[in-house]
Amino acid sequence: IHIVGGSQSLDKILPLKLDWYVFGYGEKAILELLTNLKEGTNSKIKYYTFPGGKKVINAQKDYKAYGPGMRDLSVSYEDRDFIGSQELLDLEFSRGCIFRCAFCTYPILGVREDHSRDPEDLKKELTENYEKWGVKHYLLADETVNDYHSKLQKYADVIKTLPFQPQFGGYCRADLIAGRKKSWDTYLDLGFMSHFYGVESLHHPAAKSIGKGMEVGRLKDGLLEFKEYGFKNNKDGFYAGYISLIAGLPYETAETLDEGNEWLKKHWQDGFCAIGTLSLNMPIYQG
Numbered sequence: 001i002h003i004v005g006g007s008q009s010l011d012k013i014l015p016l017k018l019d020w021y022v023f024g025y026g027e028k029a030i031l032e033l034l035t036n037l038k039e040g041t042n043s044k045i046k047y048y049t050f051p052g053g054k055k056v057i058n059a060q061k062d063y064k065a066y067g068p069g070m071r072d073l074s075v076s077y078e079d080r081d082f083i084g085s086q087e088l089l090d091l092e093f094s095r096g097c098i099f100r101c102a103f104c105t106y107p108i109l110g111v112r113e114d115h116s117r118d119p120e121d122l123k124k125e126l127t128e129n130y131e132k133w134g135v136k137h138y139l140l141a142d143e144t145v146n147d148y149h150s151k152l153q154k155y156a157d158v159i160k161t162l163p164f165q166p167q168f169g170g171y172c173r174a175d176l177i178a179g180r181k182k183s184w185d186t187y188l189d190l191g192f193m194s195h196f197y198g199v200e201s202l203h204h205p206a207a208k209s210i211g212k213g214m215e216v217g218r219l220k221d222g223l224l225e226f227k228e229y230g231f232k233n234n235k236d237g238f239y240a241g242y243i244s245l246i247a248g249l250p251y252e253t254a255e256t257l258d259e260g261n262e263w264l265k266k267h268w269q270d271g272f273c274a275i276g277t278l279s280l281n282m283p284i285y286q287g
Helices: 027-039 119-133 149-159 174-179 181-190 204-209 216-233 254-267
Strands: 004-007 020-023 048-050 054-058 088-091 137-140 167-172 192-200 240-247 272-277
Touching (some): 004 027, 020 027, 119 149, 149 181, 167 174, 174 181, 174 192, 174 216, 181 192, 181 216, 192 204, 192 216, 216 240, 216 254, 240 254
Parallel strands (some): 088 137, 137 167, 167 192, 192 240, 240 272
Antiparallel strands (some): 048 054
């Protein structure tokens, strides 16, 4: 029996006791691994050995499953998966991120070509999950859901053709919320009104040092305006905003953290917020 684990970042799974460690977009790597294990042709598997004899497969390098050629990102569930209508299923619009935040451990960054899925492929998956299981709620696994307005509009147009309204949640760039108001109606049409914001710091020098350069006052005002817009204009009155912060960034102090906390207590009591400490992984974890 072979014990296999996977994650987007290798450091998340290295502490586990496994026979095979797969990191990256893994469906092609997993298929190759399982096929060769079944046939006893392990020598054909591309992997390297981590200290301690851990066999690591770098799916990003050796079994690439991203890029302009990946237009089909669908998952088709079977009866044996026991999917219920209350499920919150994972879904992808695209793979890779157009940004390069200084602390990010995701390996596919700075993407410039179109890396989004075919709209008909999305419609097929949403329709199948609704007709078979009654599912309407999804967690978007995109590194950045709102990177391009054209991508949001493309999929909002798909949603308008469905006989039901899906609801989506996922990671959003807060500066794009504040700075690109033309997308606001598109969020409503899409049903994408549950947002996770990697704000990282409410102190401008700290945020700027890691690649989040929007002036903090403008960012705060934009988030508050969008929150009011969401509660007012979403037909079911639903909007959820989750702000994530990092303690320990350059130029951040205990005093600036306290100032940010006071703003959150005053303006974000009806939302969510969490703060974690900065941690740096060993570079060897990423190969």
